[in-house]
Amino acid sequence: MADDRVDLSVRHSGIPHQALPTGIFIDPTLKATDRNVLCVFRTQMSETSKMAMPTYREIKRMANIGSDATVSRAISILRLTRWIIKVGDIRDDGGRIVRTAYDICDEPECLQTVIKRDTRYLGFVKRMHSHHHPAVVHIAKSVQDGIDLFSDLVADGKRSVRSLSPTEKQEIREESHENLRQFQQGKIDKVTYHAVAYSNKISTLDEEELPTEARLQKLKSGTGGQDSEPRLQFLKSQKSLTSKTEEYCSSSSFNTTTTTTGENRKTSDAELFWPTLLMSELNDSERALILRRLSLVEGQDQQPLINQLTGRMMDSHQPDLEDPVKYMFWLIKKHQEGEEVLTSASTRDYRKPSGDISARVQKNDLETQLREVKSRIGSLKTLMDGHNVGKNPALHQQLSQSLQREEATLQALTEEMQQIAEN
Incomplete structure (x- = not known):
C-alpha cells in the first residue's frame, strides 16, 4: 500500500549550488540594506572575475532603495568589511573614469590579499574614521582593530592564509563559527567579534597562536582602557537619527582633517625617504x-x-x-x-643614483607615471566638456594648453615604455 503521507520537508528545485553564500546572512555587521546591495552585485557578475559596478540608479531599482546616500553607505560598509574589493577604475578611450571595478568575494577576504589588490584600502579605512554616518565610523574603527591584530600576528611569525592546508582552513572556519556563536550569546562585544573574525584568517589555530585573553581585553577597550560599551550605547541612542543621516551622507562625505589614531601613531611619512x-x-x-x-x-x-x-x-x-x-x-x-x-x-644613502636599480623598477615607475598622466588628461577633458567657451575663453585656452602638455608627456612616456620593452 502506498504511503499517502505528505512530506513536509523543504526540497530544493534547480541546480544544487550555493547562489548566495551563507555568510552574507549570518554576518552581524551587515544590515538588510547592505545585504541587498551585495546581492545586486552578485546578480550582475559575469563569467570573469572582474565586473563593472552597476550605476546607483540600477542598484536603487533592483535593491528597492530610495536614496543615493543609502547606496553609498552600503558600498562603503561592504568595502570596509572586505566583502567587495575595489580593484580599479574603468576608463574610456580618453582616460576618463566611467565606472569602478570590484571583485565580489564569497566570504570576507583576508587583509593580506586585499592590500595587494586594493592598493588604497588602508587609506580608505582611515578616511572612514571621519565619515558622517556613525555606523560607518564604528565599523571602520573595528576594522582598524583587526588591522592592528593582523600586524601583531604577522610580526609574531604567523603564516599567511595562502600557506595553510585545507585542514587548517577548515579549523579557521570552525573558529569563526564559534566566534559568531559567542557574539550572538553576548559573551563578546561587536568590536572583539569584528577584529577576531577578520584576522583569524592569517594564523593557524594552534592554542599558543590564538590571541590571548589580555589581547582581547585590549581590543574591547577604547583609549586608556575605557570599555567600548559606551560607544555601542551611543550608536543605539542615535538609531532614531540614522534615517535622517542617510539622506545627507555618502561615502565621500567625510572630513579631510588628518588626525592621529592610536597611541604613538604617525599620520604622515613626510620625514621618511622611501627609495x-x-x-x-x-x-x-x-x-x-x-x-x-x-x-x-x-x-x-x-x-x-x-x-x-x-x-x-x-x-x-x-x-x-x-x-x-x-x-x-x-x-x-x-x-x-x-x-x-x-x-x-x-x-647607505639611497637618494644617490645607483646602478643596482633594475629595468623592472624603471618600468614600474613609468607605468605609474602613465596612469597619473591619463588620469589628469581625463580630468582636463571632463572640465573642458562642462565649460562654456563663450563665458570664459581665457580659462578654456588655459585648459587646452594644459591638455596639450599632458598629451605630449603621455606620448613621450609611451615611447620610453616601448624602448624598454624592445631592450
Missing part, C-alpha cells in the same frame, strides 16, 4: 601598513629600518623576498627586542 625600489615594489596600502608598524620604534631608527629592507631586496646573493611587509615586521620586532638586525645597508 625608488620600495616605491616601485610596494603599493600605497603596504607602505601605510609598514609606516603604522614603524611608529612603534624611535624616530631615529625608522629610516635605517627602511634602508635595511631596501638593501635586503637589492641583495642579489640572497633569494627574492616573497613578502617584504612580513620581513619588515620581523625586522621591527627583532629591533624592539634589542637584537642587532641592522647592517651596513641601513646606513
